[in-house]
Amino acid sequence: MIAELGLAALWLAAALAGLQLLFAVRAVRGDPEGSGVRAIAVVQGLLAAIAFTMLILLFLATDLSVELVAANSHTAKPWLYKLAGAWGNHEGSMLLWVTVLALAGALVAIVERNLPERTLVATLGAQAAIALGFYAFLLIASNPFERLSLAPAEGQGLNPLLQDPGLAFHPPTLYFGYVGMSVAFSFAVGALITRDVGAAFARAMRPWVLMSWIFLTLGITAGSYWAYYELGWGGWWFWDPVENASLMPWLAATALLHSVAVLATRDALRAWTIMLAVVAFSMSMVGTFLVRSGILTSVHAFAVDPQRGAFILGLLVLYIGGALALFGWRIGSVREGARFDPVSREGALVANNLLLSAILGIVLVGTLYPLGVEAVTGEKLSVGPPYFNSTAGPLALILVAIMAAGPLLKWRRDEWRALIDRLALPVLILALALAAMLLLAGPTGILPLLGLTLAAGVAAAALAPLWGRNLRRTPMFTWGMAIAHFGIAVALAGMAFESAYTKETLVAARPGETHRVGPWAVTFQGVEPVAGPNWTAVEARLTANRGGAPIALAPQARTFPTPLTETSEAAIATRWNGQLYTVLGNRDASGRWQLRLWWKPFVTLIWFGGCLIALGGLLSLFGRARRAKRVRLREAYA
Amino acid sequence: MKPKNQRLVLALLALVAIIGAGFLALAGLRDNAALFRTPAELAANPVEPGRDIRLGGMVAANSIREASDGVTIDFIVEEGEARVPVRFTGIAPDLFRESSGVVAEGAFDRRGTFIAHTILAKHDENYMPPQMADMETRDERLQRTLER
Structure with missing residues (x-):
């Protein structure tokens, strides 16, 4: 019953999104007052929220007659992961995406009072058009409420790598960020339709850009820390395509955040801000496409289904292409904004925007290049840290240097000499x-x-x-x-600090041996078997000492039975001046255990x-x- | 700068930045993109020492040798007749086994040994590096032919 309710709410929400689009088109042409578009947006948001709530209830109850629950959950899972299981899979996460989108639309409809009504209605129309595509995707290609004709006795479980409290909230955080970009995009489309690009539009868009940027920042920071302690590789950023999928919208959002400030304060950079809003949303769509289409086979890609990939790619092309066409068609008739001197706050922000765009371009090329090459020639290659560090690294340093000077400049016009003094x-x-x-x-x-x-x-x-x-x-x-x-x-x-002063020791140790890493002496006491709620593990007992009270560390090698997986749990001791990071490896033929020890001074400053x-x-x-x-x-x- | 042309100048600057980034990206890719190679491909077309590649194939049966330091292993990656000796220092993934698929990242040294800095093995039944997924299907095809 719950599943059917959810599906019904989803269909109704989709129908309302269609209605919202239709009414918005009519209202923009005729009279925008009292068109009912605001009310429809609110109801559509509520319906989407109901559908998502139903999915959460199904997961909490572990209703195995629903295909999605049976494929991704298990009765023996802790309740937090049952809850997170609702969005820890393809269909559920797409439902979360569209729910956040619809709720954001509802919020715009409720709170926005300063924008001209016509522009607002056009914005809500654009928002409905985006939502409609995702509703269609859910209802046609990935229905989360699909029933099984025969319910299995037990579910298949969740990928154990994803079974982590931090990760339970990682995808929603990023989705809030992605979806905030869609609202900014809708504002840009609305402003283009009514040709009303100015400070009022920038001030309406700015909170959404800021909010989305905050969520993206938190999502990236949390994701980086997750990769750092969960993968056991000691690194904090791997330039993995999935990481890049979250970095690219962040770069675009950072640029947009700064250009929207110029537009709101000084009414300059009009066309550029609109363009950035389109780019930022495109990047969040590209991010969704990379992660959700199964084009990258990794822990993040649950769907290996060509129909879905093609569908998302279709949506991507439709929205970005449509927006660029609208931009090309309308931007000529948008009046030019206020002018400024090259040496000014605006000038510095333009430099910021250009550098961010260049870095974005470099990351985008590096991420898509292997896919492109494989599609065209069949040659398989991978682009890793050497490429990204050598190209994006220097640009990022220049960007940071400009960031130091920018806020010290006056708006409109300033002097070099004054800047040098400051x-x-x-x-x-x-x-x-x-x-x-x-x-x-x-x-x-x-x-x-x-x-x-x-x-x-x-x-x-x-x-x-x-x-x-x-x-x-x-x-x-x-x-x-x-x-x-x-x-x-x-x-x-x-x-x-991390890249310059990290100390690493890799040894095979017998119980009782002591090994040094940086200022620490780490003694290996031995290993013991331990068991958790749905895993068993071999746990090493380590004592680390650098002159004060010794600390105990217990890195584990875990085995999960459903699905059968082995993971490595690093043990990390945090001190004010860095982290001691320990990993337990394999046992060799003579009974020694591999230990990997890192001393990473001030690494915590990153997060x-x-x-x-x-x-x-x-x-x-x-x-x-x-x-x-x-x-x-x-x-x-x- | 004439204020009249400011919009044009900004557009040109943006174009220059994007094209510049494109050139930088292409130059970076030429030097740093790691090719995926199997032992048979390497036998036909060797790669110069020091160049980063990804080597994919099967770990040969009875080929894993542990060095006395306990953290270095030597093994052979094979594909049909072609064999490549590999040395790896570090913690091998749990599912790294003989007679199963592996992708090693690293470069050849001057003596023709592949020095791997990372080894990727099948992680669980759902996860594997994309290149390995293809190898798997090749194996399955082989198996089907044998069964028939």
């Missing part, structure tokens, strides 16, 4: 950091050295906009910018920086909302 202190700190590195830390690679000194200078420059201000009266969004930029410097420092960046975004979001409210109140009283 940068004096950060440059001094940079020079001191460089000297300290050369004197104290000994020789390292050029890139880590550059990264660390740059991080020191940029950290100082990031906080520079706060100097000489009354800190309590500084607007919250200025704090947000300073903290987000500071977070970039912190993350950069973490990356540079701490990521969290700071997201926090900065959050402060900006609240700051903007507060100011908008104050302006509204002032207008109401005037």
